[in-house]
Amino acid sequence: MKQITTPITDDVIRSLKVGDAVALSGMMVTGRDAVHKWMIDTFIKKTRAPQGDDLQVYEELKKILNGSVIYHCGPVVSGLDTKEYKFVAAGPTTSIREEPYQADVLKHFNIKGVIGKGGMGAKTLKGCEETPAVYFHAIGGAASYIAQTVTKVHGVFKLDFGVPEAIWVIEVKEFPVVVTMDSHGGSQHAVVEASSKKILEDLLAR
Amino acid sequence: MRDLTNEILELIRRTSSSLPPDVEKRLRASIEKEEPGSPARGALETILKNIDLSREKSTPICQDTGTPIFYVHYPVGMSTIKLKAQIRSALAEATKRSFMRPNAVDAIYDKNTGNNLGGDDFPYVHFEEVEGEDLTIELMLKGGGCENVGRQYSLPDNSLGAGRDLAGVRKVVLDAVQKAQGQGCAPGILGVSIGGDRGSSYIKSKEVLFSEMGTRNTDPKLAELEERLTSEANEMGIGPMGFGGKTTVLDTKIIGLSRLPASYFVSVSYMCWAYRRRKLTVKGDEIIYD
Numbered sequence: 001m002k003q004i005t006t007p008i009t010d011d012v013i014r015s016l017k018v019g020d021a022v023a024l025s026g027m028m029v030t031g032r033d034a035v036h037k038w039m040i041d042t043f044i045k046k047t048r049a050p051q052g053d054d055l056q057v058y059e060e061l062k063k064i065l066n067g068s069v070i071y072h073c074g075p076v077v078s079g080l081d082t083k084e085y086k087f088v089a090a091g092p093t094t095s096i097r098e099e100p101y102q103a104d105v106l107k108h109f110n111i112k113g114v115i116g117k118g119g120m121g122a123k124t125l126k127g128c129e130e131t132p133a134v135y136f137h138a139i140g141g142a143a144s145y146i147a148q149t150v151t152k153v154h155g156v157f158k159l160d161f162g163v164p165e166a167i168w169v170i171e172v173k174e175f176p177v178v179v180t181m182d183s184h185g186g187s188q189h190a191v192v193e194a195s196s197k198k199i200l201e202d203l204l205a206r
Numbered sequence: 207m208r209d210l211t212n213e214i215l216e217l218i219r220r221t222s223s224s225l226p227p228d229v230e231k232r233l234r235a236s237i238e239k240e241e242p243g244s245p246a247r248g249a250l251e252t253i254l255k256n257i258d259l260s261r262e263k264s265t266p267i268c269q270d271t272g273t274p275i276f277y278v279h280y281p282v283g284m285s286t287i288k289l290k291a292q293i294r295s296a297l298a299e300a301t302k303r304s305f306m307r308p309n310a311v312d313a314i315y316d317k318n319t320g321n322n323l324g325g326d327d328f329p330y331v332h333f334e335e336v337e338g339e340d341l342t343i344e345l346m347l348k349g350g351g352c353e354n355v356g357r358q359y360s361l362p363d364n365s366l367g368a369g370r371d372l373a374g375v376r377k378v379v380l381d382a383v384q385k386a387q388g389q390g391c392a393p394g395i396l397g398v399s400i401g402g403d404r405g406s407s408y409i410k411s412k413e414v415l416f417s418e419m420g421t422r423n424t425d426p427k428l429a430e431l432e433e434r435l436t437s438e439a440n441e442m443g444i445g446p447m448g449f450g451g452k453t454t455v456l457d458t459k460i461i462g463l464s465r466l467p468a469s470y471f472v473s474v475s476y477m478c479w480a481y482r483r484r485k486l487t488v489k490g491d492e493i494i495y496d
């Protein structure tokens with residue numbers, strides 16, 4: 001298993017291939033549906049004017065995300081009353097919902113990796129080649145196990161999006177993932193999609 | 207009528223953190239089918255470690271604690287108004303204790319209520335009056351990832367060459383599995399209902415998931431189709447998490463309904479491997495958890 005710590009260099013990203021098992025460490029942020037839409041609308045396509053603390057959060061995120069990783073995750077968090085936050089359960093959510101946004105978000109913030117589950121499509125794969133970045137697949141549903149690798153919750157932005165949708169800034173130690181989309185156009189998801197489609201056609205013809 | 211809030215809270219804790227033994231057994235058995243060192247096997251190994259850890263620490267198996275689906279069978283004369291209030295209050299407390307993630311989001315205003323209590327529809331509670339003295343409360347937690355890959359077909363479906371018969375049903379169910387890929391957190395369990403209207407068809411495709419793994423339909427024709435679908439779904443090689451591999455579907459459960467002459471619906475509810483369902487029985491003063 002390869003040990004990689006954020007921030008990640010382009011050379012390290014280019015060295016990763018589909019099938020590589022990686023233990024990730026360092027700072028990263030969570031972001032899912034509401035966050036991706038907010039990033040695109042407010043800062044990338046600018047169809048919505050910044051409101052409240054948007055610009056301040058944006059400046060902070062630019063620093064944290066540069067060379068780092070975004071994790072598609074809506075965690076269960078304890079300590080909401082005392083603000084002594086702790087991740088109780090934190091597996092990946094389905095990534096494909098971010099397909100319309102992901103490539104642009106990767107490039108805009110110079111993000112080096114996406115952690116999620118289920119894989120993503122052609123647009124994100126192209127984004128991975130161009131940025132460069134990779135897709136790290138975590139094990140869906142392994143929430144207690146992954147939460148144990150979250151050693152510290154540094155803080156949270158946009159808690160008004162709700163606990164699952166907020167931007168949690170976390171530090172992880174040896175978070176286990178598998179590269180399923182690399183920066184050279186390789187995608188395990190495209191391979192399995194195509195091979196299973198062929199078998200389905202054979203089964204339907206029976 | 208006694209207050210059951212604490213007992214329901216315990217039911218929720220168990221459901222969220224402790225996978226039923228029949229599901230765990232299937233997952234353990236499937237690990238041997240995957241190549242040593244493969245991502246598929248690695249995924250199953252992590253899944254099994256997570257099951258142990260969640261049980262030991264009383265933490266959610268999956269952070270997506272899903273839609274709480276309660277099925278309540280109550281004796282004649284018991285108040286469903288009171289039972290519903292107790293269920294809701296237990297759920298809010300379970301959320302406070304981090305057994306559940308706050309999951310009820312107002313679809314119009316995008317606001318998370320923070321306590322898992324939405325409108326009358328959230329949590330989903332189904333009541334049924336039954337003969338006898340016992341009260342049973344069953345709970346299933348169904349996450350959004352697997353819910354999103356569920357599908358409904360109206361037969362005939364020309365694109366799949368699926369007619370209005372069991373051969374057609376087989377085709378659309380296999381199509382649903384192929385379209386789901388790993389996104390429903392494979393290996394999954396299929397709940398299939400044939401017939402009904404669009405609403406009842408989907409509801410029954412979930413209800414059938416309350417039965418144990420390996421439970422076969424009493425109609426031999428449907429029992430055979432259940433076995434065949436599980437086996438053929440696994441031929442597609444999608445594997446755990448969609449990594450590629452032999453274990454894609456752990457079991458298939460089919461229910462046949464009445465339909466209108468004009469309609470022939472097939473609904474497929476996909477349940478992720480984190481197949482969380484538990485039961486509470488109240489027998490007089492005795493409280494039994496399965």
